[in-house]
Amino acid sequence: MQGTRELRAGPYRAQTALTGVRREVAGWFEICYIGRMTGKAHKLRLHVLEEKFAVSKLPQFAELPQVFTKGENCFVARTDSELSIICPEFMAPTNVQQEAGWRCIQVVGEMPLSEVGVLANLTGPLAKAGIPILAISTFDTDYLFVMEENLIPAVQVIQKAGHEFVHTTP
Numbered sequence: 001m002q003g004t005r006e007l008r009a010g011p012y013r014a015q016t017a018l019t020g021v022r023r024e025v026a027g028w029f030e031i032c033y034i035g036r037m038t039g040k041a042h043k044l045r046l047h048v049l050e051e052k053f054a055v056s057k058l059p060q061f062a063e064l065p066q067v068f069t070k071g072e073n074c075f076v077a078r079t080d081s082e083l084s085i086i087c088p089e090f091m092a093p094t095n096v097q098q099e100a101g102w103r104c105i106q107v108v109g110e111m112p113l114s115e116v117g118v119l120a121n122l123t124g125p126l127a128k129a130g131i132p133i134l135a136i137s138t139f140d141t142d143y144l145f146v147m148e149e150n151l152i153p154a155v156q157v158i159q160k161a162g163h164e165f166v167h168t169t170p
Contacts, residue, residue, distance in 0.1 A: 044108075045107070045109065045163070046105050046106065046108060048104070048106075049104040049105075049106055051090075052088070052100065052102065052103060053088055053100075053103070053145060054087060054088075054089045055084065055099050055102060055134065056084065056092055057082050057084055057098070058082065058083040058096050059083065060079070060081055060083060061083075064085075065093055068085060068091070072088055072091060073087070073104070074087040074091070075087070101149075102147060103146055103147070105122075105154065107122075107142045108166060110140040110141060111141060113139070119142055119144075122142075122144060125158065126144075126146075126154060126158070131157065132147070133154075
């Protein structure tokens with residue numbers, strides 16, 4: 001089905017193809033576009049968020065801490081084996097399995113859910129360059145997370161692929 005979004009849980013190997021992107025993130029989750037690329041590549045506008053993020057794994061039936069219902073950029077997914085939270089480091093839960101030091105690249109602007117190839121246009125060049133990512137799609141847009149030490153190379157690779165970074169979100 002063209003343009004579907006799908007929640008995946010469990011380990012997947014990095015794979016770029018015309019049908020989408022899958023990424024191995026042991027025990028984490030991923031939301032991605034699955035669909036055919038149609039037409040030419042999209043030129044995207046992107047923005048690097050200022051915060052550093054942490055990816056946390058909580059037990060499957062853990063209660064969602066109240067702080068995650070507030071206005072910060074937080075991403076929450078519950079699967080049949082875990083509760084995963086991506087949030088700014090200052091909000092990250094304590095005493096849980098966690099990896100900090102992630103930076104977030106946001107696709108600027110809203111896109112219809114039927115839009116295909118957005119993540120493939122970004123993750124394909126990053127995979128070719130050997131830069132690991134964690135991708136999240138929301139109803140409005142997409143987010144790529146890269147480790148702090150990979151941020152500058154990731155931005156350079158994405159720019160070389162023809163995309164533009166803006167300093168502020170409109």
